[in-house]
Amino acid sequence: MRDQWFQTSAKNHYQFCFLAIRIWKEKLPPRIQFFIWLLARDRISSNDALVRRGVLNYNQLACSYCAKVESNIHIVLHCSFAWRFWSLLLNKCNVIWVTPLSLQDFYTQWISLSAGRYRNLWKLFWFFGTWNLWKARNRRVFQDEMEDVHSLVFLSICKAVDFYRVHFHDFPFSGNGVFRCIDFFCNNSYYGHSMIS
Numbered sequence: 001m002r003d004q005w006f007q008t009s010a011k012n013h014y015q016f017c018f019l020a021i022r023i024w025k026e027k028l029p030p031r032i033q034f035f036i037w038l039l040a041r042d043r044i045s046s047n048d049a050l051v052r053r054g055v056l057n058y059n060q061l062a063c064s065y066c067a068k069v070e071s072n073i074h075i076v077l078h079c080s081f082a083w084r085f086w087s088l089l090l091n092k093c094n095v096i097w098v099t100p101l102s103l104q105d106f107y108t109q110w111i112s113l114s115a116g117r118y119r120n121l122w123k124l125f126w127f128f129g130t131w132n133l134w135k136a137r138n139r140r141v142f143q144d145e146m147e148d149v150h151s152l153v154f155l156s157i158c159k160a161v162d163f164y165r166v167h168f169h170d171f172p173f174s175g176n177g178v179f180r181c182i183d184f185f186c187n188n189s190y191y192g193h194s195m196i197s
């Protein structure tokens with residue numbers, strides 16, 4: 001198990017994600033932009049990364065939510081908490097999905113779901129959602145607070161819409177309005193109702 005973890009860990013560690021470059025072209029709050037850059041470079045402080053650096057012991061690898069090995073991609077995608085988060089959002093858009101293996105695949109498939117007028121807003125849902133999953137993880141680990149998935153999705157949408165409206169003053173919807181009809185902003189008709197690689 002330990003040898004297997006070292007092999008998998010080393011492989012993930014060197015996996016390049018194009019988001020590490022592309023992220024600087026996106027309009028985002030600086031703290032989220034920097035976080036995504038770290039995430040794309042596999043540099044956030046997950047238990048897996050801290051064990052690799054010798055900060056935590058090998059027996060502290062487990063995720064505080066699901067007890068599996070907590071890597072970077074685990075926190076924002078492969079953890080059952082993250083899976084429930086993204087599933088709730090995608091189900092509201094009538095999208096059937098299978099969890100992608102890598103951050104790059106996830107982002108690529110996500111943006112493929114919106115080719116229309118609100119493509120930038122759709123991308124913001126992903127950036128704010130990813131950021132809020134990281135913050136929820138930290139509150140769980142450091143403050144012993146358990147986040148409600150529905151509230152976290154709602155918060156992510158509202159924050160994304162607030163940010164979007166700073167740049168698009170004539171955008172007529174509130175965060176609550178977007179949350180209630182989010183399928184309108186997901187142009188999934190072009191690619192069919194699926195996100196399966």
Ligand SMILES: [Zn+2]
Pocket residue numbers: 063064065066067068074078079080081
């Ligand atoms: Zn987990």
